[in-house]
Amino acid sequence: MSIKIVETSLRDGHQSLFATRMTTDEILNVLPELDKAGYYALEVWGGATFDTCLRFLNEDPWERLRKIRAICKNTKLQMLFRGQNILGYRHYSDDIVDKFVQKSIENGIDIIRVFDALNDIRNLKSAVDATIKYHGHCQIALSYTTSPVHTVDYYVELAKEIEAMGAHSLCIKDMAGVLLPEDAYELVSRLKANTLLPIELHSHCTGGMMEITYQKAIEAGVDIIDCALSPLSGGTSQPSTEAFVYALKGTKYDPHLDIEMLDQAAIKMTITKDKYLANGLLNPKALTTNPSILKYQVPGGMLSNLMSQLKEQKAMEKYLDVLKEVPKIRAELGYPPLVTPLSQMVGTQAVMNVLSGKRYQMVPKEVKEYLKGLYGKSPAEIDETFRKSIIGDELVITHRPADDLAPEFEQIKLKYQDLVKSDEDVLSIALFEAVAVKFLENKYKPIPKVEVVEFNLLIGDDTL
Ligand code: CO
Numbered sequence: 296m297s298i299k300i301v302e303t304s305l306r307d308g309h310q311s312l313f314a315t316r317m318t319t320d321e322i323l324n325v326l327p328e329l330d331k332a333g334y335y336a337l338e339v340w341g342g343a344t345f346d347t348c349l350r351f352l353n354e355d356p357w358e359r360l361r362k363i364r365a366i367c368k369n370t371k372l373q374m375l376f377r378g379q380n381i382l383g384y385r386h387y388s389d390d391i392v393d394k395f396v397q398k399s400i401e402n403g404i405d406i407i408r409v410f411d412a413l414n415d416i417r418n419l420k421s422a423v424d425a426t427i428k429y430h431g432h433c434q435i436a437l438s439y440t441t442s443p444v445h446t447v448d449y450y451v452e453l454a455k456e457i458e459a460m461g462a463h464s465l466c467i468k469d470m471a472g473v474l475l476p477e478d479a480y481e482l483v484s485r486l487k488a489n490t491l492l493p494i495e496l497h498s499h500c501t502g503g504m505m506e507i508t509y510q511k512a513i514e515a516g517v518d519i520i521d522c523a524l525s526p527l528s529g530g531t532s533q534p535s536t537e538a539f540v541y542a543l544k545g546t547k548y549d550p551h552l553d554i555e556m557l558d559q560a561a562i563k564m565t566i567t568k569d570k571y572l573a574n575g576l577l578n579p580k581a582l583t584t585n586p587s588i589l590k591y592q593v594p595g596g597m598l599s600n601l602m603s604q605l606k607e608q609k610a611m612e613k614y615l616d617v618l619k620e621v622p623k624i625r626a627e628l629g630y631p632p633l634v635t636p637l638s639q640m641v642g643t644q645a646v647m648n649v650l651s652g653k654r655y656q657m658v659p660k661e662v663k664e665y666l667k668g669l670y671g672k673s674p675a676e677i678d679e680t681f682r683k684s685i686i687g688d689e690l691v692i693t694h695r696p697a698d699d700l701a702p703e704f705e706q707i708k709l710k711y712q713d714l715v716k717s718d719e720d721v722l723s724i725a726l727f728e729a730v731a732v733k734f735l736e737n738k739y740k741p742i743p744k745v746e747v748v749e750f751n752l753l754i755g756d757d758t759l
Pocket residue numbers: 307469470497498499
């Protein structure tokens with residue numbers, strides 16, 4: 296069975312390696328070759344790509360998507376979608392989720408990969424229903440992590456529920472890169488035996504063993520693997536596309552990609568990579584193997600975040616203490632997988648616990664909200680004494696958090712009627728209000744007119 300490959304360099308690749316700063320022009324530059332290479336899909340859009348467009352690059356993320364679509368005539372385009380969080384960090388109302396899915400598909404997305412940080416499938420439902428309604432390919436991703444509750448049986452049961460929800464395919468999303476080779480073999484085998492869904496594997500090379508894990512997953516029957524073109528592969532990113540094309544060539548798994556096209560795209564992408572190495576956004580550390588993630592089960596992105604928080608506080612000597620604090624907090628919070636937004640919450644709490652010298656003396660608002668059930672159900676039960684010690688007798692909800700949210704779209708449209716020119720603009724504001732408003736004000740500001748004083752021609756002697 297030929298393995299299909301999804302190219303991730305244009306989303307996760309630069310997100311993992313240099314803070315998602317690749318510009319639209321740099322992306323468009325490699326697309327003609329990538330579109331002809333024979334990929335199953337190109338992952339091109341997601342939370343961080345959308346956010347950085349507006350916040351740092353002064354680019355319209357919707358325009359980026361339309362430009363990519365215009366070049367990619369042969370290959371499907373894929374995006375990453377955080378369930379009820381869409382591309383943001385809080386829960387949005389169902390009408391915003393529906394509209395965002397509709398507009399993403401209209402502007403060129405084929406495959407929507409939906410996940411929830413807690414694997415609470417109630418948080419996936421709106422996005423899944425909308426993707427099916429607007430005729431997109433709906434892939435649901437399992438947030439993979441290790442804990443006493445995250446057993447293979449747990450994931451198999453989850454996969455059956457996902458299949459029943461109407462998903463078209465399933466992804467094992469190992470955002471931290473902690474899936475071990477033998478565990479991958481067992482997990483993929485069991486998922487294949489218990490569902491009819493095509494299975495995709497997404498992971499990161501951070502710990503140094505991901506090519507082995509991918510190979511074991513392939514032997515167990517995985518259908519699709521996520522890889523990044525060589526210049527943006529390895530380290531905290533995905534395994535290299537070309538490496539798997541060569542490794543599987545001539546076998547029954549041969550992905551049949553056009554290596555000439557990949558080489559040409561890689562030459563262009565190397566120039567881009569060198570730019571980010573030179574300007575310091577790509578830290579060579581991100582390209583080296585880091586076994587700490589296997590020891591502490593902390594995703595690479597979270598490690599670099601912790602380091603920069605500690606550097607800011609001039610407390611780098613506490614780094615190991617903070618790393619050791621992370622698993623304790625995870626256990627107390629019911630073993631949430633460390634993916635956005637939970638990775639930020641657990642990481643910040645760990646820094647606060649260690650630096651203040653007193654655990655949970657300071658607690659971020661988001662951690663309190665999590666303990667009140669506002670992000671969904673924790674994977675394992677949370678000890679009630681612990682919960683009460685943080686939030687006292689405040690109300691804890693057990694229903695789907697978005698059930699409490701009134702429709703928002705029309706209100707936002709009305710509030711910003713003088714600024715927005717499309718539903719896409721409204722959605723940008725719905726997700727990143729202050730940042731998007733600033734971007735749109737700048738984008739639509741009238742071209743400043745120079746003060747012009749009109750006067751009559753000075754008529755004098757004719758010039759001969
Ligand atoms: Co990833």
